[in-house]
Amino acid sequence: MAIWDIKERYDLARGSKYLSNVNGSGRILYAYSGASNTGIQSLNITNGGTSTDFGEMTVDRGSSAGMSSTTRGVRANGSGPDSNVIDYVTISTEGNAADFGDSTITVRDPNHGTIGNNTRGIRIGGASPSKSNVIDFITIANTGNATDFGDATTTRRSSAGASSKTRGLSAGGGSPANDTIDFITMATTGNATDFGNLTETNHSLAGNSNGRIATFAGMNSPAVKTIIDTVTISTTGNASDFGDLSVARGDSGDGCNSVKGAVIGGYLSDAASNVIDIHIFATGGTATDYGDTPDATTPRNMGNPAHGGIDLDDIQLPSVIYMPGSGRGLLGGGKTNPAGTNQNAIQMIHIQTLGNTSDFGDLTLASYGRSGCASRTRGVFGGGYNDPAGYLNVIESIEFASQGNAADFGNSTVARAFSASNAGSQTRGIIGAGGNKSPGVSDVIDYITIASAGDAADFGNLSAARTSVNGFSSPTRGVFAMGHESPADVDTVEYITIASTGNVTDFGNSTSSRQYAMTVSTSIRGVSAGGFDNSPSNAMVNIMDYVTIATTGNSTDFGDLTVARGQSYGGMSDTTRGVFGGGTNPDNVTIDFITIASTGNAADFGDMSVQTGDTNNISDSHGGLQG
Helix, strand or coil, X not given: CCCCCHHHHHHHHHCCCCHHHCCCCCEEEEECCCCCCCEEEEEECCCCCECEXXXXXXXXCECCEEEECCCEEEEEEEEXXXXXXXXXXXXXXXXXXXXXXXXXXXXXXXXXXXXXXXXXXXXXXXXXXXXXEEEEEEECCCCCCCEEEEECCCCCECCEEEECCCEEEEECCECCCEEEEEEEECCCCCCCEEEEEEEEEECCCEEEECCCEEEEEEEECCCEEEEEEEEECCCCCCCEEEEECCCCCECCEEEECCCEEEEEEEECCCCEEEEEEEEECCCCEECEXXXXXXXXXXXXXXXXXXXXXXXXXXXXXXXXCCCCCCCEEEEEEEEECCCCEEEEEEEEEECCCCCCCEEEEECCCCCECCEEEECCCEEEEECCEECCCEECCEEEEEECCCCCCCXXXXXXXXXXXXXXXXXXXXXXXXXXXXXXXXXXXCCEEEEEECCCCCCCEEEEECCCCCECCEEEECCCEEEXXXXXXXXXXXXXXXXXXXXXXXXXXXXXXXXXXXXXXXXEECCCEEEEECCEECCCCCEECCEEEEEECCCCCCCEEEEECCCCCECCEECEECCCEEEEECCECCCCCEEEEEECCCCCCCEEEEECCCCCECCEEEECXXXXXXX
């Protein structure tokens, strides 16, 4: 990692001039294809679909390969005539490209997509006129000629590239079109190894990744198609269907960040396209139209500082106002009634400072009724419901220290919503316990290792299928309280030992039967607040009760909320204070707080900037982190 003056780096990030384009945002540079075009365009895939002029290439050419670190964008080879030129730009500064060096071979049509990491840039194949299997690499920080890396498993041109932090993939290519996927380990040198096959033979496809999965989009063999394939980069095996482009085309540009992939321009059946569309890594499905390029074109990537090969942990935004575990609380997603509008906003508070929420970033998908957990550095949102997609198995994460958008983490074992939140420790998070699913209600408990992105694993089961459960933790024990077992609410309280796996054990009973309650905890005491009582009152309530987590037994009355409400999942807490944000009765902006070690009524904390019910609350200092 480069050495920075910390104030300089902080000022750049705050001014959206550099690192905010990397972590959670997404600046992409692409260069026009064609012998008479030298233009480089800049596109931000978070802030809108309009491209702006960046500068000029050193040499007129098209059909090149793009490589990128967080600071430099690089373009190698090309056509018109076939070229060995490598040039580069500094991504944070608009301007013309400069000479970098030369490739080991003179070719056109090497790989699309970005293969490499923050240290190395890699390009594969091409043709001049014969197809090549040559792989070469550069060290992006140092100008100079490329070095031989090894050979691909087959000769081809116009394959699609994608990366994780350690692996580079190359998929498809021509001519004729093939379905080969092979991979390299980027820190070494040597020949590529077989990975698997695409769903169809294909060339001139776009490549994107978020570091965990890769997508290969579009087709130009023998006709343009909308197909998008996907693979999990850390494994091997054949590709599966991800979804479709908004417009059938091939020979497109590409670019991505940790949340979304862009497919830019390309070739239609009889003309070039100016369409830019976006697909979301966490969800799949049909890509959505995002905007247009200034001209119909078949561009190539020239800078993608947040592609899947970039280790975002290595470029964590510095903070002069935040320390891990210091009491940052987040409220994610929700639904605004009566319109039923799904929200993707993540709102932020500091637990020890009374006041209104401020903006943190956005979830990858507007949704509500999610489950949450957190370590001192990372927050995780899982499951939930989206209109019209339905119940979700998506898990996404944020880094507390750097304000920005969520990124794909993995998937839960069951698509569901309205399941327990805030159970977990510094190491392990409980994502979902019970909840509504399609069809019916679930008793499944999932867990994740918070530090490592990936799919959830089965932990065990509740004593019965139950929805609208609440959850809280000490560092060793997770507690699940109340909920709804059709046809009635229940007062059941159960617990697990977080470090193990297995089914719940009986803890005791709450002071009343209800669902949709909110929860906070210290390492000693857990508090459940509000909720909906479907019998006898059939209304939201203001009740708060508590348990001592290390023992077992029934709940005790704590006091009352400032406003009767529920359907705000989890809560935010540190060693002294618990905070409850939002809720429904109807949707409101209320945030109130308690001192967890005492008893008594809640007091006003502030207001939410986005009015919503069914939001999910997490914090970096809850009871499970206080060991």
